[in-house]
Amino acid sequence: MDTPPPQSEAKPFAPVPAPIQRPDGIKHIIAVISGKGGVGKSTVSANIAASFAILGNTVGLFDADLTGHSQSMLFDTHTSIESMLKKHEPADCCGVKVASFGFLYPDAKTVIWRGPMISNGIKALFGQTNWGELDYLIVDLPPGTSDAQLTVIRDIPIDGGIVVTTPDPLAASVAERGLVMLSELNKKILGVVENMSAGVCQACGDALRPFGSGAGKKLAEKYGVAFFGTVPLSLELHDAVESRKPVVLKYPDSPASKSFFQITDALKKSLP
Numbered sequence: 001m002d003t004p005p006p007q008s009e010a011k012p013f014a015p016v017p018a019p020i021q022r023p024d025g026i027k028h029i030i031a032v033i034s035g036k037g038g039v040g041k042s043t044v045s046a047n048i049a050a051s052f053a054i055l056g057n058t059v060g061l062f063d064a065d066l067t068g069h070s071q072s073m074l075f076d077t078h079t080s081i082e083s084m085l086k087k088h089e090p091a092d093c094c095g096v097k098v099a100s101f102g103f104l105y106p107d108a109k110t111v112i113w114r115g116p117m118i119s120n121g122i123k124a125l126f127g128q129t130n131w132g133e134l135d136y137l138i139v140d141l142p143p144g145t146s147d148a149q150l151t152v153i154r155d156i157p158i159d160g161g162i163v164v165t166t167p168d169p170l171a172a173s174v175a176e177r178g179l180v181m182l183s184e185l186n187k188k189i190l191g192v193v194e195n196m197s198a199g200v201c202q203a204c205g206d207a208l209r210p211f212g213s214g215a216g217k218k219l220a221e222k223y224g225v226a227f228f229g230t231v232p233l234s235l236e237l238h239d240a241v242e243s244r245k246p247v248v249l250k251y252p253d254s255p256a257s258k259s260f261f262q263i264t265d266a267l268k269k270s271l272p
């Protein structure tokens with residue numbers, strides 16, 4: 001049998017002291033978190049960032065997911081390791097400045113790192129990036145409540161977090177742990193988004209609720225925090241992902257985009 005390939009060509013970053021100072025010129029830093037995987041954190045992050053850009057704001061998007069990075073795939077853009085790692089420039093994605101490990105370790109160059117290396121990598125990429133003047137910087141977190149999340153919440157100067165869940169009570173009960181983590185680390189829970197809510201059956205036009213409904217609103221009510229709204233299951237969104245554009249840019253009139261614009265508006269109003 002063939003011997004397996006070496007685990008990774010990825011090199012760890014040089015040690016970064018914690019915590020990271022708030023970069024001058026960034027007005028709001030907002031984390032998008034969930035204890036649960038696959039509920040749409042990256043989708044929500046990309047579309048909130050793009051919605052803010054459409055509204056004329058200067059926006060950054062930091063993909064803090066070292067192993068499951070998605071933002072380099074969600075936008076049709078390329079940048080070089082030279083540009084991101086040596087010149088410290090984020091990629092320009094339709095008016096959103098994006099820094100993602102996906103630009104550094106593309107394709108199947110899997111990063112197989114232990115906890116301290118993960119934390120250090122997140123701090124390094126965040127801290128070294130020339131974000132410039134930003135109205136909003138959105139931070140897309142990996143799922144769970146361990147090293148990576150602790151690093152972002154404790155060592156990066158976020159103002160608060162948005163919690164994402166699907167309408168399914170099981171998903172919400174796991175998503176809730178992200179919310180509790182924010183609260184226990186004394187960060188503001190800005191609000192809850194329920195993604196993959198009712199869709200529409202293409203054949204009969206009836207509402208489809210494969211994951212039920214209401215768990216996001218219930219979660220917000222349980223903790224007395226804002227409910228920013230629902231995002232429907234959306235074929236347009238799926239199509240937009242295939243063409244590497246946030247749905248708010250590709251299909252701005254779609255129901256999913258309208259939801260993202262409303263959620264972004266609610267988020268904006270919740271900030272000081």
Ligand SMILES: Nc1ncnc2c1ncn2[C@@H]1O[C@H](COP(=O)(O)OP(=O)(O)OP(=O)(O)O)[C@@H](O)[C@H]1O
Pocket residue numbers: 036037038039040041042043044065068070141142143195196197231232233234235237238241256
């Ligand atoms: N409203 C939606 N309608 C249709 N598909 C969606 C919707 N939201 C997300 N998806 C799809 O569901 C999948 C998971 O979404 P996404 O990657 O944003 O979740 P995530 O929470 O960031 O996952 P992870 O925990 O792995 O980081 C993706 O394929 C995405 O395109």
Ligand SMILES: [Mg+2]
Pocket residue numbers: 041042043065068070140141142
């Ligand atoms: Mg993700």
